[in-house]
Amino acid sequence: MKGRAILTGEHFMHGDHACTEGAIAAGCRFFAGYPITPSTEIAERMAQRLPEVGGVFIQMEDEIASILAIIGASAAGTRAMSATSGPGFSLMMENIGLAVMMEIPIVIVDVQRGSPSTGLPTLPGQADVMQARWGSHGDYAIAAYAPWSPQEMFDLTVLAFNVADRFRIPVMVMSDEVVGHMVERVVIPPEEQIPRWERKRPTVPPENGFRPFLAEDDDLVPPLAHAGEGYRVHFTGLTHDERGYPDMSAETHHRLVTRLVEKVRRNADAMIRYEGYGLEDAKIVVISYGCTARSARRAIGQARAAGIPAGLLRLISLWPFPEKPLRELARQAEAFIVAEMNLGQMICEVERYVAQPVIGVNHAGGAMIPPAPILEAIEEVATRGARIGRRKASAG
Amino acid sequence: MAHALVAEKHPLDDLIRTDRMPHIWCPGCGIGIVMRCYAQAILESGIPVEQHVIVSGIGCAARTPGYMNLDSYHTTHGRPIPFATGLKLVKPELMVTVFSGDGDLAAIGGNHLIHAARRNVDIKVICINNFNYGMTGGQVGPTTPLGAKTTTTPYGNPENPFNFPYLLAAAGAVFVSRWTTIHARQVKEDILYTFHKPGFTFIEVLAPCPVGFGKSNNIDEGVEEMWLYRRRCVLAGRVPDETPWEALQVDLREERPIVVGRFVDEERPVYRPVRLEDKPSEHRG
Ligand SMILES: Cc1ncc(C[n+]2csc(CCOP(=O)(O)OP(=O)(O)O)c2C)c(N)n1
């Protein structure tokens, strides 16, 4: 008897397992990975679950091989994923660019730990968020999501596959050790309620001069022909023309790279996700994501109880960055506080869009930022006015 | 008056992206010969063209997929084998060939090479060995003989090279052969043979790179290297009893035999992903 692909129902589930179930529910049938704390439970559960549903699990020799294997599997038409943490994520960087250039959809989960280097293998971090956006060489754009709960490990993994397929880009799920190892209620909906965005596929038969990198639609996404379908398509990481043929001209290069970046920009509304708490009348806006947003939510609750008009903008998509809500909040807010478990990364993005003072609540990682330092920052702004600077959060 | 017979179409035309000609390869380069052998083997294989997939890394040899009218993937330096592994595992009905250079497969991609051989993934590797990095202008590589000159070993190579057949046999490849670009027939025959041989197969083809290894080591013309192959190549006996593995080490600069032939042709279980279709699964959830 085969296992069920979609475990519809209510569960008390581990974050990494919820991510695995999200992937399988989304139709992921290929996983290639290399064990690394704190993401290993994803690989282990994949090894158990994929054979049950007719999928393929393979443990590769390293993370470079892992990302290549998922790009290869996806090129053949299968939804494919890998999961890793900082050191492995670094090894994958060159080939994120390959997936971007070939426009082959893949999903990578980074369960972030304390970094750089080997850092704190078993403890949390959020310091790979800029790497997710900029880690591979060259100009490109991707999407990345930051789950704050096991439920979102499920939901955002499903979304990641849909965004990857719909727009032919690599999508990252930027989790962290706290969320990855947290056990919480996870509701898995029935199959028909799991959204599915399909890949755009060729509509002309192979003989009719299919041009695989010609994006005729406004969304700038060309249809994707899979290996073995008779289209005899050439895919290369070299700069290529609409036929997929290498073309070493500055003009073609500019046209291609601009389209790849513009493709994400133009479709950003479909990818962007965020959530607000108490923002309607907020004068002090806290911005946070992932596990840190859990502390931030508590901190703004405590501030509200003390009569301070604080609110939380929780970034669910880190990339594309939710700039619209931020620009709107800039009309009402007096100051912004960015709480993140790194020494100031997404704060740089916030600073790009607002003129108000932006204060960071930061910690290099190793333990969750508790609500207290975020509350202190809110109180300080409320009583003494905003003072630009980054604060050290003492993690509990 | 007799009419000249004009062939309108070469039988291999359909397999080659003629609209991409001229190619980038130098005069005297050996890669094109091997590409032709591959195309001929596809034609003779009886396997529909749509089922053939070619994957490469980066380098001169790795440009071959761009010229083949097939589903073709020109990946990153060193990485064709893991790409091909993922592709093959989800569509096992496809015939997946990795066509790349010695530097790509044995230096930056060396780890993937030995692990794929160990797993015995069903992919066909054709490795062009020109004893150096051609594309970047003739630097030392993992196959450059000890003492040989290259642009990054101007005083001679201080490193020992890999002995490809020995390495692949040890790693577990089920088929290992070596030929040179004068052995077009044997190369074609072996490619054809490996199409029908399940498992990880490896064909090494020694090929002239006159502007790289040739130039630095006084083999100025491609044709000169072809004559050298012709003079020195000997067919291997059974390894290791008749021909020891060490005899397979190649150094074009020395007047000694270059051993070619089939060295390994074995049966070993092919890597198959675990499937539970037939087995009862533990109930979950
Ligand atoms: C990560 C990375 N490092 C270096 C290079 C530069 N590079 C391109 S081809 C090549 C060597 C190719 O040599 P080989 O595989 O022997 O192929 P050949 O050109 O001789 O056919 C190198 C070092 C690259 N493209 N990517």
Ligand code: SF4
């Ligand atoms: S550099 Fe060497 S390998 Fe590359 S095309 Fe020229 S002759 Fe061939």
